[in-house]
Amino acid sequence: MILVTGVSGALGGLVLAGLRARPDLEVVAGTSSGDGRAAQHTGNTARHIDFDDPASLTAGFDGVDTLVFISAGFAEDDVVTARHGAVVAAATAAGVRHVIYTSLSASAGHTTIAVPHLWTEKQLAAAPFEVTVLRNGFYSEVPVGLAAGAAESAAATGVFAAPFGTGRISGVAREDLAEVAVRVAAEVERDLRAGTSTAHAGRTYELEGVTSVSGAEIAGLLSESLGRPVEYRDVPLTELRDSLLGGGLEPYRIGHTVSLFSNLKAGFLHATHSDLPALLSGVPRPIHAEIADAVSGPGAAG
Ligand SMILES: NC(=O)c1ccc[n+]([C@@H]2O[C@H](COP(=O)([O-])OP(=O)(O)OC[C@H]3O[C@@H](n4cnc5c(N)ncnc54)[C@H](OP(=O)(O)O)[C@@H]3O)[C@@H](O)[C@H]2O)c1
Numbered sequence: 537m538i539l540v541t542g543v544s545g546a547l548g549g550l551v552l553a554g555l556r557a558r559p560d561l562e563v564v565a566g567t568s569s570g571d572g573r574a575a576q577h578t579g580n581t582a583r584h585i586d587f588d589d590p591a592s593l594t595a596g597f598d599g600v601d602t603l604v605f606i607s608a609g610f611a612e613d614d615v616v617t618a619r620h621g622a623v624v625a626a627a628t629a630a631g632v633r634h635v636i637y638t639s640l641s642a643s644a645g646h647t648t649i650a651v652p653h654l655w656t657e658k659q660l661a662a663a664p665f666e667v668t669v670l671r672n673g674f675y676s677e678v679p680v681g682l683a684a685g686a687a688e689s690a691a692a693t694g695v696f697a698a699p700f701g702t703g704r705i706s707g708v709a710r711e712d713l714a715e716v717a718v719r720v721a722a723e724v725e726r727d728l729r730a731g732t733s734t735a736h737a738g739r740t741y742e743l744e745g746v747t748s749v750s751g752a753e754i755a756g757l758l759s760e761s762l763g764r765p766v767e768y769r770d771v772p773l774t775e776l777r778d779s780l781l782g783g784g785l786e787p788y789r790i791g792h793t794v795s796l797f798s799n800l801k802a803g804f805l806h807a808t809h810s811d812l813p814a815l816l817s818g819v820p821r822p823i824h825a826e827i828a829d830a831v832s833g834p835g836a837a838g
Pocket of ligand 1: 541542543544545546547548566567568569585586587588606607608609610619638640672673674675
């Protein structure tokens with residue numbers, strides 16, 4: 537039996553739907569949401585899986601062979617590591633045979649966001665079950681959202697201002713990441729049933745986006761969409777931090793956001809190697825087309 541955690545989330549929902557589309561598999565949904573948000577994905581058959589509630593994990597992992605462990609990363613690092621540590625302990629106690637964990641890709645390895653992921657990978661490596669790490673690249677929604685959010689001011693000022701420096705950010709579609717997770721989970725489960733060792737055991741896949749974008753290129757896409765010249769202006773990190781401090785963001789997110797853009801400016805978020813093409817059935821979705829769609833969509837320019 538496969539269990540997917542976090543199914544009311546965007547990635548967990550896609551993974552669950554992809555696995556449920558395979559009639560040969562027994563798939564169970566796990567969710568921490570008690571408010572029915574997950575019902576659209578699960579038809580109310582979900583198990584209660586809340587990483588903050590270890591008792592729910594002990595009961596929830598019963599009978600699970602393959603666990604698709606979707607990280608629950610929106611919190612302070614010590615909250616995330618406590619959550620993830622509870623998952624590793626409960627999976628061990630329940631006799632889960634293989635854990636597939638959604639981590640963060642190598643290009644993001646210098647960001648503060650990577651810390652709880654690397655900690656979790658270490659705990660998983662020391663656990664008694666087999667492990668596959670899916671190191672997901674940054675979702676393309678990071679630059680897509682920035683571009684779409686800037687369309688209105690670019691239309692008014694002719695400037696796209698963002699803290700990219702001369703760096704590039706690689707982006708990957710969640711749909712592509714979900715397809716890989718589905719493939720790996722289905723193959724692991726098939727191999728467990730057949731009693732054969734799986735080629736995915738002990739593997740860490742770097743699922744980086746294979747296309748990247750710069751600030752100047754986003755300005756170019758905005759210019760095409762708006763039909764007027766748009767120049768790119770780099771935003772200093774001090775200016776970014778000041779704007780975030782006044783923006784009502786949770787404090788831990790300010791640190792993570794500044795770290796992300798610091799890495800972008802330093803050129804680290806431009807990935808140079810990805811296992812994604814080898815694991816997908818088709819070609820990875822390109823980031824530029826997503827940005828062009830977002831900035832030309834209804835209301836994008838206000
Ligand atoms: N690579 C990237 O660019 C990137 C960007 C953002 C986030 N991430 C990471 O990738 C994960 C999945 O991304 P996503 O797009 O699906 O995020 P999402 O749509 O925000 O979904 C995250 C899900 O995590 C689950 N969750 C939250 N607290 C939990 C808890 N205490 N115990 C168990 N599950 C909990 C929730 O699902 P239920 O309510 O169903 O439990 C939530 O909907 C995120 O959680 C984050 O760790 C990666």
